[in-house]
Amino acid sequence: MNLGLSDEQEFLRDAAADAFSRVKTIEAAREAIEDESAMPDMWPTAAEAGWLGLLVSEENGGAGLGAYDAMLIAQEAGKVLAGVPLLGALPASMLLDMGGSDKTEAVASGELKAAWLPACPPSSIEPRWTVDPVEGMARPDAPAATVDGDSVSFTGTVGWAPDAGEAELLVVIGVDSDGNPVAGAVEAGAAGVTVNADWRYDATRRLASVTLDGATGAKLDLDAEQIARAYYLVQALIAAESVGTMETALEVSLEYAKERYTFGRAIGSYQAVKHGIVEMLRRLENSKSLCIYAGFAFSDKPEEIAYAASCARSVAGGGLDFTARQQIAVHGGIGATWEHDAPLTFRRAQLNRRLVGGHGSATDRVADELLNGRGPVATVA
Structure with missing residues:
Protein backbone atom coordinates (compact mmCIF):
# COMPACT_ATOMS: atom_id res chain seq x y z
CA MET A 1 0.00 0.00 0.00
CA ASN A 2 1.33 3.44 -0.95
CA LEU A 3 0.84 5.80 1.99
CA GLY A 4 2.45 8.77 0.23
CA LEU A 5 0.49 11.75 -1.05
CA SER A 6 -0.42 11.93 -4.71
CA ASP A 7 0.77 14.88 -6.79
CA GLU A 8 -2.72 16.36 -6.56
CA GLN A 9 -2.78 16.02 -2.77
CA GLU A 10 0.62 17.64 -2.43
CA PHE A 11 -0.59 20.53 -4.58
CA LEU A 12 -3.75 20.85 -2.45
CA ARG A 13 -1.70 20.87 0.77
CA ASP A 14 0.83 23.39 -0.54
CA ALA A 15 -1.91 25.65 -1.88
CA ALA A 16 -3.58 25.61 1.54
CA ALA A 17 -0.30 26.50 3.25
CA ASP A 18 0.17 29.37 0.79
CA ALA A 19 -3.36 30.66 1.39
CA PHE A 20 -2.91 30.63 5.16
CA SER A 21 0.48 32.35 4.88
CA ARG A 22 -1.28 35.43 3.53
CA VAL A 23 -3.44 35.74 6.66
CA LYS A 24 -1.67 36.58 9.94
CA THR A 25 -3.86 34.33 12.08
CA ILE A 26 -1.50 33.98 15.04
CA GLU A 27 -1.07 37.73 15.36
CA ALA A 28 -4.82 38.20 15.00
CA ALA A 29 -5.48 35.59 17.69
CA ARG A 30 -3.35 37.57 20.13
CA GLU A 31 -5.36 40.72 19.44
CA ALA A 32 -8.66 38.84 19.57
CA ILE A 33 -8.15 37.97 23.23
CA GLU A 34 -9.10 41.59 23.90
CA ASP A 35 -11.04 42.36 20.72
CA GLU A 36 -12.77 39.46 18.96
CA SER A 37 -13.31 41.56 15.82
CA ALA A 38 -9.55 41.31 15.20
CA MET A 39 -9.96 37.77 13.87
CA PRO A 40 -10.07 37.74 10.05
CA ASP A 41 -13.10 36.43 8.21
CA MET A 42 -11.89 33.17 6.66
CA TRP A 43 -15.05 32.40 4.65
CA PRO A 44 -13.82 34.35 1.57
CA THR A 45 -10.49 32.51 1.73
CA ALA A 46 -12.28 29.15 1.85
CA ALA A 47 -14.60 30.11 -1.00
CA GLU A 48 -11.81 31.43 -3.22
CA ALA A 49 -9.75 28.27 -2.68
CA GLY A 50 -12.74 26.03 -3.47
CA TRP A 51 -12.66 24.30 -0.09
CA LEU A 52 -16.38 24.80 0.59
CA GLY A 53 -17.19 22.45 -2.29
CA LEU A 54 -14.35 20.04 -1.65
CA LEU A 55 -16.63 17.12 -0.73
CA VAL A 56 -19.43 18.04 -3.12
CA SER A 57 -19.86 16.00 -6.29
CA GLU A 58 -18.68 17.59 -9.54
CA GLU A 59 -22.20 17.57 -11.00
CA ASN A 60 -23.27 19.87 -8.15
CA GLY A 61 -20.41 22.29 -8.64
CA GLY A 62 -17.90 20.74 -6.24
CA ALA A 63 -14.47 19.17 -6.49
CA GLY A 64 -15.64 15.63 -5.77
CA LEU A 65 -12.69 14.93 -3.47
CA GLY A 66 -12.53 12.80 -0.33
CA ALA A 67 -12.25 13.12 3.43
CA TYR A 68 -8.48 12.74 3.48
CA ASP A 69 -8.11 15.66 1.09
CA ALA A 70 -10.14 17.78 3.50
CA MET A 71 -7.98 16.55 6.37
CA LEU A 72 -4.85 17.83 4.60
CA ILE A 73 -6.33 21.33 4.54
CA ALA A 74 -7.39 21.00 8.19
CA GLN A 75 -3.83 20.01 9.10
CA GLU A 76 -2.44 23.14 7.45
CA ALA A 77 -5.08 25.25 9.21
CA GLY A 78 -4.06 23.74 12.53
CA LYS A 79 -0.44 24.75 12.02
CA VAL A 80 -1.37 28.44 12.15
CA LEU A 81 -4.57 28.20 14.25
CA ALA A 82 -6.59 29.47 11.30
CA GLY A 83 -10.30 29.79 12.02
CA VAL A 84 -11.30 28.61 8.56
CA PRO A 85 -14.91 27.30 8.44
CA LEU A 86 -14.16 23.62 7.86
CA LEU A 87 -15.88 21.99 10.85
CA GLY A 88 -19.25 23.54 10.08
CA ALA A 89 -19.18 24.06 6.32
CA LEU A 90 -17.72 20.77 5.06
CA PRO A 91 -20.18 18.38 6.75
CA ALA A 92 -23.01 20.73 5.78
CA SER A 93 -22.06 20.75 2.10
CA MET A 94 -21.53 16.99 2.12
CA LEU A 95 -24.99 16.30 3.58
CA LEU A 96 -26.67 18.80 1.25
CA ASP A 97 -25.03 17.08 -1.71
CA MET A 98 -25.94 13.56 -0.62
CA GLY A 99 -29.43 14.67 0.38
CA GLY A 100 -30.29 16.18 -3.01
CA SER A 101 -30.67 19.79 -1.86
CA ASP A 102 -31.13 22.49 -4.50
CA LYS A 103 -28.92 24.71 -2.32
CA THR A 104 -25.83 22.55 -2.83
CA GLU A 105 -24.28 24.42 -5.74
CA ALA A 106 -24.67 27.80 -4.03
CA VAL A 107 -23.02 26.41 -0.89
CA ALA A 108 -20.18 24.79 -2.85
CA SER A 109 -19.37 28.07 -4.60
CA GLY A 110 -19.44 30.09 -1.39
CA GLU A 111 -22.43 32.12 -2.53
CA LEU A 112 -24.39 30.74 0.43
CA LYS A 113 -22.79 30.08 3.83
CA ALA A 114 -23.90 26.81 5.41
CA ALA A 115 -23.06 25.14 8.71
CA TRP A 116 -23.86 21.75 10.22
CA LEU A 117 -25.27 21.58 13.73
CA PRO A 118 -23.42 18.69 15.43
CA ALA A 119 -25.40 15.63 16.48
CA CYS A 120 -23.71 12.56 17.93
CA PRO A 121 -24.89 9.08 16.82
CA PRO A 122 -26.05 6.57 19.45
CA SER A 123 -23.63 4.33 21.33
CA SER A 124 -23.80 1.82 24.16
CA ILE A 125 -23.20 4.66 26.62
CA GLU A 126 -25.70 7.08 25.03
CA PRO A 127 -28.21 4.93 23.08
CA ARG A 128 -29.79 7.98 21.42
CA TRP A 129 -28.87 10.89 19.17
CA THR A 130 -27.49 13.70 21.34
CA VAL A 131 -26.05 17.20 21.01
CA ASP A 132 -23.50 19.21 22.96
CA PRO A 133 -25.02 21.02 25.95
CA VAL A 134 -24.96 24.79 26.22
CA GLU A 135 -23.80 24.33 29.80
CA GLY A 136 -23.10 21.42 32.12
CA MET A 137 -22.01 17.90 31.23
CA ALA A 138 -25.28 16.06 30.54
CA ARG A 139 -25.87 15.63 26.82
CA PRO A 140 -29.40 16.60 25.74
CA ASP A 141 -31.40 14.82 23.05
CA ALA A 142 -31.05 16.00 19.49
CA PRO A 143 -33.87 18.36 18.43
CA ALA A 144 -37.28 16.80 17.94
CA ALA A 145 -38.17 16.53 14.25
CA THR A 146 -41.64 16.53 12.71
CA VAL A 147 -41.75 15.50 9.07
CA ASP A 148 -44.48 16.81 6.77
CA GLY A 149 -43.90 15.61 3.23
CA ASP A 150 -40.79 17.29 1.85
CA SER A 151 -40.45 19.63 4.81
CA VAL A 152 -39.40 19.10 8.40
CA SER A 153 -39.63 21.23 11.53
CA PHE A 154 -37.25 21.10 14.49
CA THR A 155 -37.53 22.00 18.16
CA GLY A 156 -34.54 21.93 20.48
CA THR A 157 -31.19 23.54 21.27
CA VAL A 158 -27.73 22.69 19.95
CA GLY A 159 -24.76 24.04 21.88
CA TRP A 160 -21.46 25.34 20.51
CA ALA A 161 -21.81 24.60 16.81
CA PRO A 162 -18.70 25.60 14.79
CA ASP A 163 -19.26 28.34 12.19
CA ALA A 164 -23.02 28.50 12.81
CA GLY A 165 -22.91 32.16 13.85
CA GLU A 166 -21.95 33.29 10.34
CA ALA A 167 -24.05 30.75 8.43
CA GLU A 168 -27.08 31.62 6.34
CA LEU A 169 -28.24 28.01 6.06
CA LEU A 170 -28.21 25.47 8.89
CA VAL A 171 -28.09 21.72 8.33
CA VAL A 172 -29.98 20.40 11.33
CA ILE A 173 -30.08 16.83 12.64
CA GLY A 174 -33.11 15.82 14.69
CA VAL A 175 -35.02 12.69 15.65
CA ASP A 176 -38.60 11.81 14.81
CA SER A 177 -41.13 10.27 17.19
CA ASP A 178 -39.70 6.80 16.48
CA GLY A 179 -36.16 7.89 17.37
CA ASN A 180 -34.92 7.86 13.78
CA PRO A 181 -32.54 10.63 12.67
CA VAL A 182 -33.84 13.24 10.23
CA ALA A 183 -31.79 15.91 8.47
CA GLY A 184 -33.09 19.19 7.16
CA ALA A 185 -31.84 22.48 5.71
CA VAL A 186 -33.20 25.47 7.63
CA GLU A 187 -32.59 29.12 6.81
CA ALA A 188 -30.75 30.82 9.66
CA GLY A 189 -33.19 33.71 9.43
CA ALA A 190 -36.30 31.54 9.42
CA ALA A 191 -39.05 31.89 12.02
CA GLY A 192 -38.26 29.94 15.17
CA VAL A 193 -34.46 30.11 14.78
CA THR A 194 -32.35 31.92 17.37
CA VAL A 195 -28.58 31.97 16.88
CA ASN A 196 -26.37 33.14 19.73
CA ALA A 197 -22.94 33.61 18.15
CA ASP A 198 -20.02 33.75 20.54
CA TRP A 199 -16.52 32.48 21.22
CA ARG A 200 -15.28 30.87 24.38
CA TYR A 201 -11.68 30.73 25.58
CA ASP A 202 -10.17 30.16 22.12
CA ALA A 203 -10.60 33.28 19.99
CA THR A 204 -9.70 31.35 16.82
CA ARG A 205 -12.93 29.32 17.00
CA ARG A 206 -16.24 30.82 15.94
CA LEU A 207 -19.04 29.02 17.73
CA ALA A 208 -22.77 29.50 18.22
CA SER A 209 -25.58 27.99 20.24
CA VAL A 210 -28.72 27.56 18.16
CA THR A 211 -32.27 27.30 19.51
CA LEU A 212 -34.99 25.96 17.23
CA ASP A 213 -38.67 26.41 18.07
CA GLY A 214 -40.69 24.81 15.34
CA ALA A 215 -38.20 26.01 12.73
CA THR A 216 -39.10 24.58 9.34
CA GLY A 217 -36.91 23.71 6.38
CA ALA A 218 -36.47 21.30 3.50
CA LYS A 219 -36.03 17.64 4.44
CA LEU A 220 -32.87 16.01 3.12
CA ASP A 221 -33.12 12.51 1.68
CA LEU A 222 -30.56 10.83 3.94
CA ASP A 223 -30.42 7.62 5.94
CA ALA A 224 -28.94 7.16 9.43
CA GLU A 225 -25.56 6.00 8.12
Missing part, protein backbone atom coordinates in the same frame (compact mmCIF):
# COMPACT_ATOMS: atom_id res chain seq x y z
CA GLN A 226 -25.17 9.04 5.87
CA ILE A 227 -26.18 11.39 8.68
CA ALA A 228 -23.68 9.76 11.06
CA ARG A 229 -20.93 10.08 8.45
CA ALA A 230 -20.92 13.87 8.98
CA TYR A 231 -20.18 13.44 12.68
CA TYR A 232 -17.23 11.13 12.03
CA LEU A 233 -15.95 13.42 9.29
CA VAL A 234 -15.66 16.23 11.84
CA GLN A 235 -13.92 13.91 14.30
CA ALA A 236 -11.31 13.24 11.61
CA LEU A 237 -11.01 16.94 10.72
CA ILE A 238 -10.42 17.93 14.35
CA ALA A 239 -7.79 15.18 14.60
CA ALA A 240 -6.02 16.49 11.48
CA GLU A 241 -6.17 20.04 12.79
CA SER A 242 -4.65 18.84 16.04
CA VAL A 243 -1.81 17.18 14.14
CA GLY A 244 -1.01 20.48 12.44
CA THR A 245 -0.99 22.35 15.75
CA MET A 246 1.23 19.67 17.30
CA GLU A 247 3.69 19.98 14.40
CA THR A 248 4.11 23.71 14.97
CA ALA A 249 4.41 23.35 18.75
CA LEU A 250 7.05 20.64 18.38
CA GLU A 251 9.06 22.64 15.84
CA VAL A 252 9.02 25.76 18.01
CA SER A 253 9.89 23.84 21.18
CA LEU A 254 12.75 21.94 19.57
CA GLU A 255 14.27 25.12 18.17
CA TYR A 256 14.06 26.84 21.56
CA ALA A 257 15.59 23.83 23.33
CA LYS A 258 18.60 24.07 21.00
CA GLU A 259 19.19 27.80 21.34
CA ARG A 260 18.35 28.42 25.02
CA TYR A 261 21.36 27.86 27.28
CA THR A 262 21.58 27.43 31.05
CA PHE A 263 24.75 26.65 32.98
CA GLY A 264 26.64 26.64 29.70
CA ARG A 265 24.51 23.93 28.08
CA ALA A 266 21.55 23.92 25.71
CA ILE A 267 18.45 23.07 27.73
CA GLY A 268 17.67 20.35 25.18
CA SER A 269 20.58 18.36 26.59
CA TYR A 270 18.79 17.91 29.92
CA GLN A 271 16.72 14.75 30.22
CA ALA A 272 13.72 16.56 31.69
CA VAL A 273 13.48 18.61 28.50
CA LYS A 274 14.57 16.22 25.79
CA HIS A 275 12.43 13.32 27.02
CA GLY A 276 9.40 15.58 26.94
CA ILE A 277 10.18 16.65 23.38
CA VAL A 278 10.60 13.02 22.29
CA GLU A 279 7.18 12.26 23.79
CA MET A 280 5.74 15.16 21.77
CA LEU A 281 7.19 13.56 18.65
CA ARG A 282 5.88 10.10 19.54
CA ARG A 283 2.36 11.36 20.06
CA LEU A 284 2.54 13.37 16.84
CA GLU A 285 3.60 10.37 14.76
CA ASN A 286 0.92 8.16 16.32
CA SER A 287 -1.69 10.78 15.51
CA LYS A 288 -0.49 11.13 11.92
CA SER A 289 -0.74 7.37 11.40
CA LEU A 290 -4.29 7.28 12.72
CA CYS A 291 -5.30 10.21 10.52
CA ILE A 292 -4.06 8.25 7.50
CA TYR A 293 -6.12 5.28 8.70
CA ALA A 294 -9.19 7.49 9.07
CA GLY A 295 -8.76 8.82 5.54
CA PHE A 296 -8.39 5.26 4.26
CA ALA A 297 -11.55 4.18 6.07
CA PHE A 298 -13.60 6.96 4.47
CA SER A 299 -12.48 5.94 0.99
CA ASP A 300 -12.11 2.16 1.26
CA LYS A 301 -13.47 0.80 4.56
CA PRO A 302 -16.80 2.49 5.30
CA GLU A 303 -17.63 -0.09 7.96
CA GLU A 304 -14.62 1.14 9.96
CA ILE A 305 -15.27 4.88 9.66
CA ALA A 306 -16.66 5.26 13.19
CA TYR A 307 -13.76 3.32 14.70
CA ALA A 308 -11.00 4.95 12.63
CA ALA A 309 -12.20 8.54 13.00
CA SER A 310 -12.74 8.08 16.73
CA CYS A 311 -9.25 6.58 17.14
CA ALA A 312 -7.72 9.56 15.37
CA ARG A 313 -9.73 12.07 17.43
CA SER A 314 -8.92 10.33 20.72
CA VAL A 315 -5.17 10.00 20.18
CA ALA A 316 -4.66 13.38 18.48
CA GLY A 317 -6.72 15.09 21.16
CA GLY A 318 -4.64 13.60 23.95
CA GLY A 319 -1.50 14.31 21.97
CA LEU A 320 -2.34 17.98 21.50
CA ASP A 321 -3.21 18.37 25.17
CA PHE A 322 0.19 16.92 26.18
CA THR A 323 2.06 18.88 23.52
CA ALA A 324 0.51 22.21 24.49
CA ARG A 325 1.48 21.67 28.12
CA GLN A 326 4.97 20.50 27.21
CA GLN A 327 5.50 23.51 24.94
CA ILE A 328 4.87 25.76 27.94
CA ALA A 329 7.19 23.64 30.09
CA VAL A 330 10.05 23.79 27.55
CA HIS A 331 9.79 27.57 27.29
CA GLY A 332 9.70 28.06 31.05
CA GLY A 333 8.42 31.38 32.38
CA ILE A 334 7.95 33.04 28.99
CA GLY A 335 5.85 30.10 27.83
CA ALA A 336 3.18 30.94 30.38
CA THR A 337 2.90 34.59 29.34
CA TRP A 338 1.41 36.46 26.39
CA GLU A 339 4.97 37.19 25.28
CA HIS A 340 4.79 33.80 23.56
CA ASP A 341 2.27 31.94 21.38
CA ALA A 342 2.24 28.86 23.63
CA PRO A 343 -0.91 29.98 25.53
CA LEU A 344 -2.78 30.15 22.20
CA THR A 345 -1.88 26.51 21.53
CA PHE A 346 -2.99 25.60 25.04
CA ARG A 347 -6.34 27.30 24.57
CA ARG A 348 -6.92 25.52 21.28
CA ALA A 349 -6.08 22.19 22.95
CA GLN A 350 -8.49 22.75 25.84
CA LEU A 351 -11.39 23.75 23.60
CA ASN A 352 -10.70 20.78 21.33
CA ARG A 353 -10.99 18.49 24.35
CA ARG A 354 -14.67 19.42 24.56
CA LEU A 355 -15.73 20.43 21.05
CA VAL A 356 -18.19 18.26 19.06
CA GLY A 357 -18.44 15.51 21.66
CA GLY A 358 -14.88 15.88 22.91
CA HIS A 359 -12.00 13.46 22.62
CA GLY A 360 -13.10 11.62 25.76
CA SER A 361 -16.30 10.65 23.98
CA ALA A 362 -14.21 9.53 21.00
CA THR A 363 -12.24 7.20 23.29
CA ASP A 364 -15.49 5.70 24.53
CA ARG A 365 -16.59 5.23 20.92
CA VAL A 366 -13.41 3.29 20.13
CA ALA A 367 -14.16 0.86 22.95
CA ASP A 368 -17.81 0.64 21.90
CA GLU A 369 -16.93 -0.22 18.31
CA LEU A 370 -14.42 -2.88 19.37
CA LEU A 371 -16.62 -4.50 22.00
CA ASN A 372 -19.49 -4.72 19.54
CA GLY A 373 -17.34 -6.28 16.83
CA ARG A 374 -17.37 -3.27 14.51
CA GLY A 375 -13.64 -2.52 14.58
CA PRO A 376 -11.00 -3.99 12.28
CA VAL A 377 -10.67 -7.75 12.33
CA ALA A 378 -7.20 -9.32 12.03
CA THR A 379 -7.01 -12.32 9.75
CA VAL A 380 -4.52 -15.02 10.68
CA ALA A 381 -3.19 -16.99 7.72
